């Protein structure tokens with residue numbers, strides 16, 4: 001298994017204390033998506049949206065990586081071939097767990113973006129609607145996260161990786177949101193072996209050749225050990 005491409009979702013960070021979106025007490029059960037995760041919601045009430053991300057930014061900064069994040073970093077360090085981690089998560093737990101080159105297709109809580117000039121910088125703990133952009137001074141700053149209706153980041157790079165994948169794993173994602181939910185089919189078209197590692201079957205479970213169910217902190221280290229031992 002030379003090239004491995006991994007997609008992660010909120011489930012890999014659940015045991016680090018960060019909420020998922022669609023589980024019982026998930027974020028989208030407490031906040032209407034259209035109010036806090038769309039450009040229209042931000043235009044309607046920027047203070048509400050900034051506060052929503054301020055809370056998540058502080059929570060993510062305090063969170064610690066779990067055994068699943070660390071196992072993926074170990075896979076990157078010890079596997080002979082390339083291991084590319086694409087995450088839908090906006091927390092920095094892959095990096096805190098030692099991973100490198102992580103592709104944040106939905107952006108990052110730790111980064112800020114200016115809607116006026118496109119400048120990006122490390123976000124302060126709390127952002128407010130009238131914060132001036134450090135580059136152009138316009139009061140047009142926002143969290144550098146991808147909202148519904150916006151194009152995820154680095155899609156060309158991601159599809160190029162999927163086209164070369166020998167092994168594709170989706171970890172902790174419900175398969176509800178495209179384009180990420182379609183990556184398994186892209187990888188399978190490229191001839192990759194595909195595996196879903198999740199607490200329970202995702203919406204796209206039937207697209208995977210192999211499934212492993214359980215908490216990520218248990219099943220991901222086991223799977224990494226199997227890959228490194230050449231048993232996958």
Ligand code: APR
Pocket residue numbers: 008009010011012014015020021022023026088089106171172173174175176177197198199200201202214215216217
């Ligand atoms: N271990 C493994 N999987 C888990 C765990 C755990 N401890 N806890 C929950 N899960 C699984 C759930 O079973 C579910 O399938 O993680 C998945 C979380 O699904 P979602 O809450 O839908 O999160 P995600 O798939 O990452 O959402 C995708 O939707 O709202 C947008 O931008 C947001 O990036 C997010 C995208």
